[in-house]
Amino acid sequence: MTATAPIAPAAGRPRRHYGTHLFLVVMAVMWLVPLLWTLYAALRPKAVTDKYGYWSLHGPLNLDNFTAAWSQGGMATYFGNTLLITVPSVVLTLGFASMMAFAVSRFTWRFNLTLLILFTAGNMLPPQVLAAPLFEMFKHTPLPYSISSSGTLLDTYYAVIAVEVAFQMGFCTFVLSNYMKALPSGLTEAARVDGASVWQQYSRIIMPLTRPALAALGTLEVVWLYNDYFWPLLFIHSGDRLPITTGITNLQGQFLLDYNMIAAGATITVIPTLAVYLALQRHFVAGLTLGASKG
Amino acid sequence: MSVMPQTTLPSAAAASAGVTAPSARPRRVRRLSGRDRLVLGVMVGVPTLIQAVLVWIPTLLSVGLSFTKWNGLDLADIRPAGLSNYTYAVEEYPPFWPALAHNIIWLVFLALVATPIGLLLAVLLDQKIRGTRLYQSVFFTPVMLSMVMVGIIWQLIYARNEGLLNNLLGTAGTPGAVDWFGDSDVNLWAALVATTWRHAGYIMVLYLAGLKGIDPSLREAAALDGANGRQTFFRVILPAMRPINIVIVVITIIEGLRAFDIVYLINKGTNGLELLSVLVIQNLVGAGQVIGVGSALAVILLVISLGPIVYYLVRTFRRAD
Numbered sequence: 384m385t386a387t388a389p390i391a392p393a394a395g396r397p398r399r400h401y402g403t404h405l406f407l408v409v410m411a412v413m414w415l416v417p418l419l420w421t422l423y424a425a426l427r428p429k430a431v432t433d434k435y436g437y438w439s440l441h442g443p444l445n446l447d448n449f450t451a452a453w454s455q456g457g458m459a460t461y462f463g464n465t466l467l468i469t470v471p472s473v474v475l476t477l478g479f480a481s482m483m484a485f486a487v488s489r490f491t492w493r494f495n496l497t498l499l500i501l502f503t504a505g506n507m508l509p510p511q512v513l514a515a516p517l518f519e520m521f522k523h524t525p526l527p528y529s530i531s532s533s534g535t536l537l538d539t540y541y542a543v544i545a546v547e548v549a550f551q552m553g554f555c556t557f558v559l560s561n562y563m564k565a566l567p568s569g570l571t572e573a574a575r576v577d578g579a580s581v582w583q584q585y586s587r588i589i590m591p592l593t594r595p596a597l598a599a600l601g602t603l604e605v606v607w608l609y610n611d612y613f614w615p616l617l618f619i620h621s622g623d624r625l626p627i628t629t630g631i632t633n634l635q636g637q638f639l640l641d642y643n644m645i646a647a648g649a650t651i652t653v654i655p656t657l658a659v660y661l662a663l664q665r666h667f668v669a670g671l672t673l674g675a676s677k678g
Numbered sequence: 679m680s681v682m683p684q685t686t687l688p689s690a691a692a693a694s695a696g697v698t699a700p701s702a703r704p705r706r707v708r709r710l711s712g713r714d715r716l717v718l719g720v721m722v723g724v725p726t727l728i729q730a731v732l733v734w735i736p737t738l739l740s741v742g743l744s745f746t747k748w749n750g751l752d753l754a755d756i757r758p759a760g761l762s763n764y765t766y767a768v769e770e771y772p773p774f775w776p777a778l779a780h781n782i783i784w785l786v787f788l789a790l791v792a793t794p795i796g797l798l799l800a801v802l803l804d805q806k807i808r809g810t811r812l813y814q815s816v817f818f819t820p821v822m823l824s825m826v827m828v829g830i831i832w833q834l835i836y837a838r839n840e841g842l843l844n845n846l847l848g849t850a851g852t853p854g855a856v857d858w859f860g861d862s863d864v865n866l867w868a869a870l871v872a873t874t875w876r877h878a879g880y881i882m883v884l885y886l887a888g889l890k891g892i893d894p895s896l897r898e899a900a901a902l903d904g905a906n907g908r909q910t911f912f913r914v915i916l917p918a919m920r921p922i923n924i925v926i927v928v929i930t931i932i933e934g935l936r937a938f939d940i941v942y943l944i945n946k947g948t949n950g951l952e953l954l955s956v957l958v959i960q961n962l963v964g965a966g967q968v969i970g971v972g973s974a975l976a977v978i979l980l981v982i983s984l985g986p987i988v989y990y991l992v993r994t995f996r997r998a999d
Contacts, residue, residue, distance in 0.1 A: 400805065400807055403802050403805070403807060404807070404808075406802070407799075407802060407803075407807075407813050410799070410817070411813055411816045411817070414816050414817055414819070414820070414875065414879075415816060416835075416842070417831045417832060417834070417835055417875065418819065418831070420834060420835060420842050421831050421834055424834055432840075436839075436840075436845070436850070436851070437840045437841075437842070437845065438842070438845035438846075438850065479724060479725040479728065480725065482721035482722075482724070482725060483721065483722060483725040483726070485721065486718055486721045486722045487722075490718065496995065498722070498726060499995075500991055500995055501729070501734065502725075502729060503991060503994070504987055504991055505729060505733040505734065507928075507932055507983070507986075507987045507990070508733070508737065508980065508983060508987070509932075509935050509936045509938075509955055509979055509980075509983055510936070510938075511938060511954075511955040511956075511958040511959060511976060511979060512737060512740055512958075512976045512977075512979055512980045512983070513732075513733065513736040513737060513740065513976075514958060514959060514962060514972075514976070515739075515740060515743060515958070515962050515969055515972050515973050515976060516735070516736035516737075516739035516740055516743065516973075517732065517736050518962060519750060519969070520736070520739075522750070523753065545728070545732060546732055548728065549728050549729055549731075549732035549733050550732075550733065552725060552728065552729060553729065553733070556725070580713065580714055580717065581710065581714040581717045581718050581721075582717050585721070606822060609824075610823070610824030610825075610826075610827075611824070612824060612825065612826045612939045612942075612943075613938060613939065616942075617959075617963075628824045628826050628827070629826075631826060631827075631830065632826060632830075632943055635830065635833075635943075640840075642834055642837065642840050645830060645833075645834070646834055649827060649830045649831060649834075652827060653823060653827055656822040656823060657819070657822065659822070660818075660819065660822045664815075664818075667822075668818075668883055668887070671880075671883055671884065671887075672883065672884060672887035
């Protein structure tokens with residue numbers, strides 16, 4: 384252990400990274416400016432910015448734009464719609480993905496690797512590749528008018544939820560199967576010897592042990608689905624049924640050149656993701672890196 | 679006492695005679711009871727059915743529809759069209775070549791600017807540096823936002839008279855003010871800068887996780903051998919990061935091909951912002967639905983995407999097999 388002695392002081396003395404800090408501070412400011420500029424515009428009355436311009440320091444700062452954007456923009460409806468899409472989608476995605484992952488990682492059968500590869504591949508396709516057939520499939524699927532006002536699967540949440548689940552399932556199956564594969568096989572082996580059925584092995588042994596991965600993926604999926612723009616854009620045509628991320632673009636048309644209102648709407652939309660970020664950052668980052676680091 | 683291997687379940691002792699050692703390989707399905715096989719069949723069957731109906735079959739249908747002529751109304755009206763949709767797209771459809779060029783620019787910009795910024799941030803923040811967590815939080819924040827929000831926020835920076843950029847340049851309110859998202863000479867680059875704002879943080883987080891996973895003894899050994907920081911990074915750390923490097927390359931390419939939201943938000947992907955992904959949608963939802971042409975464009979996008987997808991799958995699953 385004599386070899387460690389000479390390098391110990393070097394490692395212990397904090398190196399001064401003035402250049403690095405200068406670079407990082409400049410970058411951090413550049414990264415924060417768009418957010419702060421948006422917040423600043425949102426807090427200022429339009430009358431003031433019209434008079435002095437946006438590049439000025441005239442007050443007052445208040446929340447009037449926020450309340451106006453919230454009520455005039457009908458943002459409560461958009462948020463409600465987002466909830467209706469996101470919650471079932473995340474629950475179903477994790478449910479199906481965990482079952483599939485359990486089956487491919489804890490048992491060997493003929494096509495398990497083939498299926499896992501196809502699941503993983505599906506998630507990597509550009510969504511636009513599937514857009515036309517899915518749109519036409521839904522358009523030609525009749526539904527009773529009591530369920531769907533369009534008489535088809537178009538303009539319904541079922542369509543959005545189904546596609547979100549199918550598209551996200553591949554990624555989640557891939558991540559969860561890696562995680563489950565790493566659990567010792569003795570666990571389920573012992574339970575099997577005890578007479579535990581396949582379902583019991585899944586629900587009582589594997590799922591509780593997979594909780595950290597499920598928490599990470601759950602957080603990630605909530606944010607991803609909250610942020611999804613494309614599928615609702617494609618399937619939902621009634622403005623009052625859009626989720627927030629797709630609906631916010633309507634706000635842009637509605638408030639045409641009222642940048643203060645647009646900024647306020649944007650700020651409100653960002654708040655839930657930032658709340659998730661502050662509360663569950665660890666899970667979110669874990670979810671992102673689970674998919675990458677095991678690859 | 680502790681002879682039993684890992685069988686800590688309460689009632690496992692009774693059966694422990696049968697458990698000599700945990701089997702190294704996952705179990706074979708053939709040995710399961712009928713009911714267990716049924717349960718397992720449902721657990722595999724339902725997700726696979728969903729995946730097949732909503733992902734794989736539509737992908738194949740896209741390929742099929744690209745060889746037909748159809749207005750999207752009556753299924754009986756689908757007519758075979760041979761390669762005509764492809765020849766039309768490549769030879770006559772005006773936005774095709776600009777879109778392809780923009781996709782390539784998009785990809786090259788991500789690969790040469792956005793991803794390297796993320797890598798640089800990760801390497802800098804991996805050092806023992808004061809405030810590293812704070813810096814990480816700042817750079818990571820845009821990753822939480824949708825590309826739609828990124829577009830809206832940057833619209834506030836880029837607006838002709840109201841935006842921050844022109845106010846800083848002193849051109850706001852003058853005839854020389856540039857409409858950064860509107861002017862077809864610059865809007866692609868403006869969109870790419872906004873995209874970089876989010877993409878770099880994403881890459882930073884992935885790469886930081888990879889760097890943290892590097893065995894510290896590798897660095898120590900390199901230091902003992904007299905390697906300086908640069909040599910340690912390029913000769914020791916970078917090769918050890920090979921799996922994550924592959925992920926970063928694939929993500930960069932896929933993100934480049936998937937780009938859609940921000941340009942669709944800005945101007946529906948017209949006037950300097952044409953991308954293949956947007957042309958697909960323009961042909962599907964526009965007034966005159968041209969499903970065949972849209973599908974042909976989708977297949978071209980699919981074929982380009984299969985390159986990085988297959989590369990990634992081979993890299994990932996070759997070891998597992």
